[in-house]
Amino acid sequence: MIPRRDPAKRAVVVPQRAELTSWVIMRVTGALLIVLVGGHLAINLMTGHGVHSVDFAFVSGKWASPFWQVWDLLLLLAGLGHGANGMRTVINDYVRGDRARLTWKLVMGVVVAILVALGSLVIFTHDPCPHGAPADLLPSFCG
Amino acid sequence: MEITVKVRRVPEQEGASRSVVGAESSGEMAGAAQPRTGKARTSTAPGYWQTYHMEAKPTDRILDVLMALKSEQDGTLTFRRSCGHGICGSDAIRINGKNRLACKTLVKDLGPGRAITLEPLKGLPVVKDLVVDMEPFLAAYRSVLPYLIADTSTTPTTERLQSPQEHARFEKTTKCILCAACTTSCPVLWTNPDYTGPMAMVNAHRFVFDSRDVAAEERFAALSDGEGVWRCRTTFNCTEACPRDIPITEVIGELKRAMIAQAL
Known part of the structure; x- marks a missing residue:
């Protein structure tokens, strides 16, 4: 049996409200994801020819609208936030040793930061009408 | 046989x-x-x-x-x-x-x-x-101050009266017999011996929702750090294990809501 640790000797001091905040964020992002993922699936799979209509032109057409840019950004943030927070609790529960826990959480934080940066970059810098591309692959509004 | x-x-x-x-x-x-x-x-x-x-x-x-x-x-x-x-x-x-x-x-x-x-x-x-050895279990019990802490700013001259409705608020958690069936059925405790555990939360609930008690905040403090109620993963093992049929997962949920309300 493992001795109980002296709380004062913990390597990382967790603020009193941190776990409460994390718990609330988990519920809020969870509820948000139901709406965001539901809307995403409904638009992408249940309109037109369903999954067969999803191609470059379809995505470009969606991202031409600020509404879908914001929708997908929220989806990205809520999904990664919810998933990363869940992984954090798994690491806290199952990784042995303060140092190993901290390392895994740092690795996860870096991965999440990269994914958020890449995802946001794609959403907001996406060029719907790349120069020289075949016209039949592009959305109808490309000249 | x-x-x-x-x-x-x-x-x-x-x-x-x-x-x-x-x-x-x-x-x-x-x-x-x-x-x-x-x-x-x-x-x-x-x-x-x-x-x-x-x-x-x-x-x-x-x-x-x-x-x-x-x-x-x-x-x-x-x-x-x-x-x-x-x-x-x-x-x-x-x-x-x-x-x-x-x-x-x-x-x-x-x-x-x-x-x-x-x-x-x-x-x-x-x-x-x-x-x-029940000592780690009882240490968690002591951490939530499992006794009535009444308002002593004025000297009471009569009993501290409580209506049946006020009692009903925490009646379910008065049934705990400290057998440890709940806490030791919890997978969070199996991987983390520092976890406060469901029994201590049941007994915190017993006093937090008692109309005569004034020390809810101190008990919330004991339950609010990394090893407190937020570590509960709602696996319902404790509720299933309780020989006194205390709805423990529900009790922990009530504590979480009360702690969020207090934080806001």
């Missing part, structure tokens, strides 16, 4: 090797510090299985089975018991893999033709055979 009973036998553990609280200060008993290995935390209880065969009635309690084994077959078999009527909470053990009171479980409840397995509670240090 003839039954087969498999009991997890664990040789008596010296205080130092099992001790959890104050191990470093108990002189020569302390010995070398226990290695913190994953195996020690998550493996089943140490020791070996011993198989007994005996005659029992379907209506015999598991406690009767243990008493018969001890008096007729093996006097070294060690377990804890007291009242034998499901109210003292002494004889909670793992029966066929589930935490139950030996005095409230009948042989016929466990299915015919199958060996009955008896193990010490998981997640607490084993003293010997089916007896575990």
Whole structure:
């Protein structure tokens, strides 16, 4: 049996409200994801020819609208936030040793930061009408 | 009927090797510090299985089975018991893999033709055979101040009256008998011995929602750090294990909501 640790000797001091905040964020992002993922699936799979209509032109057409840019950004943030927070609790529960826990959480934080940066970059810098591309692959509004 | 009973036998553990609280200060008993290995935390209880065969009635309690084994077959078999009527909470053990009171479980409840397995509670240090060291469990109990802290700013001149409705708010958590069936059924405790555990939360609820009590904030503080209510993963093991039918997961949910309300 493992001795109980002296709380004062913990390597990382967790603020009193941190776990409460994390718990609330988990519920809020969870509820948000139901709406965001539901809307995403409904638009992408249940309109037109369903999954067969999803191609470059379809995505470009969606991202031409600020509404879908914001929708997908929220989806990205809520999904990664919810998933990363869940992984954090798994690491806290199952990784042995303060140092190993901290390392895994740092690795996860870096991965999440990269994914958020890449995802946001794609959403907001996406060029719907790349120069020289075949016209039949592009959305109808490309000249 | 003839039954087969498999009991997890664990040789008596010296205080130092099992001790959890104050191990470093108990002189020569302390010995070398226990290695913190994953195996020690998550493996089943140490020791070996011993198989007994005996005659029992379907209506015999598991406690009767243990008493018969001890008096007729093996006097070294060690377990804890007291009242034998499901109210003292002494004889909670793992029966066929589930935490139950030996005095409230009948042989016929466990299915015919199958060996009955008896193990010490998981997640607490084993003293010997089916007896575990309750000290880490009781330390968690003490941490939530399990007693009435009333407003003493004025000297009371009468009883502290409470309406039936006010009592009903926490009636379900007054039923706890501190048997440890809930806390030691919790997978969070199995991987993390620092976890406060469901029993302490049940007993915090008992006073937090008592209209005469004024120390809810102090109890919330004990339950709010990384090892408190937010570590509950709502697996419902505790609710299933409770021999007093306390809806423990619901109780923990009520505490979480009260703590969020207080934080806002």
